[in-house]
Amino acid sequence: MASSGNKNINAKLVLLGDVGAGKSSLVLRFVKDQFVEFQESTIGAAFFSQTLAVNDATVKFEIWDTAGQERYHSLAPMYYRGAAAAIIVFDITNQASFERAKKWVQELQAQGNPNMVMALAGNKADLLDARKVSAEEAEIYAQENSLFFMETSAKTATNVKDIFYEIAKRLPRVQPAENPTGMVLPNGPGATAVSSSCCA
Amino acid sequence: MSMEATELQDLSDDADYAASQQQGSASMMRSDSGKRSLQSEHEDAVLIYLKDNVAIHPTQFASERISGRLKLTKQDSVLFLSWIPYKGQTSNAKLSEKDRSLYTITAVPFTEVRSIRRHTPALGWQYVIVVLSSGLAFPPLYFYNGGVREFLAMVKQHVFLARSSEDQNVFIVNDFQSPLQRTLSSLELPSSLPVASGQSVYPLDGGSSSENQRRTSSDVGNRVSSVSQSGFRKQKSHDPTRDLSIHLLEKFSLVTKFARDTTTQLFSENNGFGSIDKRWNNQPVHSYPEKLSNIAEEKHHEIRHSYSENDLLKDDEISYIDVPADPLEFDKLSLMWGKPRQPPMGHKERRNDISPSIKCRISTEYFTALLDSEGRVVESKALRERVFYGGIEHQLRREVWPFLLGYYAYDSTYAEREYLRSVKRMEYATLKQQWQSISPEQAKRFTKYRERKGLIDKDVVRTDRAFEYYEGDDNLHVNSMRDILLTYSFYNFDLGYCQGMSDYLSPILFVMEDESESFWCFVALMERLGPNFNRDQNGMHTQLFALSKLVELLDSPLHNYFKENDCLNYFFCFRWILIQFKREFEYEKTMQLWEVMWTHYLSEHFHLYVCVAVLKRCRSKIMGEQMDFDTLLKFINELSGHIDLDSTVRDAEALCIEAGENGAASIPPGTPPSLPLDDGTLYPQEDDVL
Numbered sequence: 001m002a003s004s005g006n007k008n009i010n011a012k013l014v015l016l017g018d019v020g021a022g023k024s025s026l027v028l029r030f031v032k033d034q035f036v037e038f039q040e041s042t043i044g045a046a047f048f049s050q051t052l053a054v055n056d057a058t059v060k061f062e063i064w065d066t067a068g069q070e071r072y073h074s075l076a077p078m079y080y081r082g083a084a085a086a087i088i089v090f091d092i093t094n095q096a097s098f099e100r101a102k103k104w105v106q107e108l109q110a111q112g113n114p115n116m117v118m119a120l121a122g123n124k125a126d127l128l129d130a131r132k133v134s135a136e137e138a139e140i141y142a143q144e145n146s147l148f149f150m151e152t153s154a155k156t157a158t159n160v161k162d163i164f165y166e167i168a169k170r171l172p173r174v175q176p177a178e179n180p181t182g183m184v185l186p187n188g189p190g191a192t193a194v195s196s197s198c199c200a
Numbered sequence: 201m202s203m204e205a206t207e208l209q210d211l212s213d214d215a216d217y218a219a220s221q222q223q224g225s226a227s228m229m230r231s232d233s234g235k236r237s238l239q240s241e242h243e244d245a246v247l248i249y250l251k252d253n254v255a256i257h258p259t260q261f262a263s264e265r266i267s268g269r270l271k272l273t274k275q276d277s278v279l280f281l282s283w284i285p286y287k288g289q290t291s292n293a294k295l296s297e298k299d300r301s302l303y304t305i306t307a308v309p310f311t312e313v314r315s316i317r318r319h320t321p322a323l324g325w326q327y328v329i330v331v332l333s334s335g336l337a338f339p340p341l342y343f344y345n346g347g348v349r350e351f352l353a354m355v356k357q358h359v360f361l362a363r364s365s366e367d368q369n370v371f372i373v374n375d376f377q378s379p380l381q382r383t384l385s386s387l388e389l390p391s392s393l394p395v396a397s398g399q400s401v402y403p404l405d406g407g408s409s410s411e412n413q414r415r416t417s418s419d420v421g422n423r424v425s426s427v428s429q430s431g432f433r434k435q436k437s438h439d440p441t442r443d444l445s446i447h448l449l450e451k452f453s454l455v456t457k458f459a460r461d462t463t464t465q466l467f468s469e470n471n472g473f474g475s476i477d478k479r480w481n482n483q484p485v486h487s488y489p490e491k492l493s494n495i496a497e498e499k500h501h502e503i504r505h506s507y508s509e510n511d512l513l514k515d516d517e518i519s520y521i522d523v524p525a526d527p528l529e530f531d532k533l534s535l536m537w538g539k540p541r542q543p544p545m546g547h548k549e550r551r552n553d554i555s556p557s558i559k560c561r562i563s564t565e566y567f568t569a570l571l572d573s574e575g576r577v578v579e580s581k582a583l584r585e586r587v588f589y590g591g592i593e594h595q596l597r598r599e600v601w602p603f604l605l606g607y608y609a610y611d612s613t614y615a616e617r618e619y620l621r622s623v624k625r626m627e628y629a630t631l632k633q634q635w636q637s638i639s640p641e642q643a644k645r646f647t648k649y650r651e652r653k654g655l656i657d658k659d660v661v662r663t664d665r666a667f668e669y670y671e672g673d674d675n676l677h678v679n680s681m682r683d684i685l686l687t688y689s690f691y692n693f694d695l696g697y698c699q700g701m702s703d704y705l706s707p708i709l710f711v712m713e714d715e716s717e718s719f720w721c722f723v724a725l726m727e728r729l730g731p732n733f734n735r736d737q738n739g740m741h742t743q744l745f746a747l748s749k750l751v752e753l754l755d756s757p758l759h760n761y762f763k764e765n766d767c768l769n770y771f772f773c774f775r776w777i778l779i780q781f782k783r784e785f786e787y788e789k790t791m792q793l794w795e796v797m798w799t800h801y802l803s804e805h806f807h808l809y810v811c812v813a814v815l816k817r818c819r820s821k822i823m824g825e826q827m828d829f830d831t832l833l834k835f836i837n838e839l840s841g842h843i844d845l846d847s848t849v850r851d852a853e854a855l856c857i858e859a860g861e862n863g864a865a866s867i868p869p870g871t872p873p874s875l876p877l878d879d880g881t882l883y884p885q886e887d888d889v890l
Contacts, residue, residue, distance in 0.1 A: 019699070020659075038661060041659055074737055
């Protein structure tokens, strides 16, 4: 859960998604602004932290990067338990990874924190020629499931910081008081970048 | 050399050693009291420093530690050192008053003190060793409440103390030969070595940050040596730290009874590489091997190396909270950590002036010497022992790994192995054919195959690609890795492919340089470690459970800390165990560690002791910074690349021996890499997609 200490907010965030979707790459881009072409697989889990200033608050993300293989699925609850936010990552060049992402969304909805801020990231957006999942398809799915969706590229850094920023803005404690907490507004059609959510 | 050996003999018996200490101080007392009676008998000694809870550790047993009071007194401009054990504090009946008085230090004048070596280890208590001009040294004086710095600062106010230019932890007490030198030194040196007041004006010892300390130390070292060079050639030639015998004796004072028992046991037999299956403590004290001096030397080197150069592992000297002491006292007496390692097997035969192919042949010849005429390993234990204590020269690995992994039987002959290889080569080809014959049309209807292949394809291209053997586009070795893993997933269809397997295969393929041979070595390894990848995580849970039991046994305060902080699942060690530290060390080091672990020489579960060793090295940081699970996981992950392999393995060895049968009993039967208990289906698990 996000917890505040005078506008200093710690927020646990978990990354879930299929093998090779780019979870670790997204985190490394966000935390260290690095990209490795052959990012090694994550064994167990990795933990990072990074701070963002949003509105009047400082959000410190405590990021859990998990192993993607189904075999390690039984470990996942340990990592998403108590998370204030999740990024479910798929690879836009891999339809199966999108299907897997949907499974994660279902699981989080069933077992996670009902106020959890969930983002859907269509990663590898730089590989347009190899696209297998259309932005529209993902956007519609996101709307139906009250997620917000962005296409990202850890390689080119496109939308990487943005997706974390959007999550930070949606954290209940960050939102201005007049806004109902825990409410996540879906994006309008076609708006793959940023939601039209409130601002102060 | 014979001189030193004699001195060693004298020290080897504890009672004699202690008695000689006593005698030494007594005789000094006599001569000194003579002096005093002449000079100023009427003048009482002035107490200038007092420190309680300074202890000596005659044995490894906590109950036999002797606490006392350390005092500096001054009489007639001579500074005296005393340490008096507390009276009537008999926590242990075995410790008689006589024992107690054996160790008493009665008013030793600093004119008799040659040097003081301070030890402020990152882990454990600070202590000092006082070395006398006679060459004798007192046992380490442990400062339970800290304060070595203040102690040295106080000494420094009253006697001239110079940091050795060779060892920043050695402080040489003024022993200049002539009054003239003494005067010169007092004229010149004080400016560069300011006298410390009661406050920590000068971080003599354990500054507020290690970085600060290091900088200061080197500053002092530089100044001292530059002064020596400019005007004190003679002084330098009398630098006591250059005096080998004194240097050695000083180190021997580290060797308390416990350490002596241990090191004697460790080093007495057969070049130091005898059997060490038995527990140390019950071993009789043998004579000191001469080798010990080298070991002491190495140990000191190692302590410095592992604690000063390894920043991530170096605990801050100031803990945020009171960290519970390590119950294993030998933690402090680093002398007795595991044996120093030999060069890798085959190393001696290697020369730089010959071609690699000949090197390879010579290494092979070295190995051949361990075989009988038909190629059987004459004594597998000797081979495993040799590997355990030094690893294998790289060229020789492809000969030895198949034995360690269980692919070759130790009692197989050359001919049998040759036959095995050819049979297995055909078998591998057949297995490989199983998936190679799947047509695109069949693959469309074979989801599980497609998934596995997809997973393997994704992983092989990101396994050790920075390592030369696997780098570059269309790398043939990457293709071999994919073929082997896919074939394995058919050979062991129940287990399939799991992330982490490519980490295991990569070094094996690099060593074996042959697809079929690599495959079968990998198969042999997975016979033992396959359970790491069970879907129900049972193999991992068993090992993590065993690890928790070992930590409980070997460091109960740390165990309790994990318990109180909800870290008892030990998941922060998941990666270490799943792929046996593959991600924690550079490539060559990983291979060294693996072959050591694969010997199963001291324990099948040596890897768990390696885990304990690393955790213990970080214990005061973990507890001092009050790490919670998240922080701990982050910390452990970031240790990658910062763990010193050699000292860790030696720690693990010492822990393994220390744990002994209790350790073995803490590990449930069938815990990987032990072979599974039941011989039913090996991997009863479903491999459903989510």
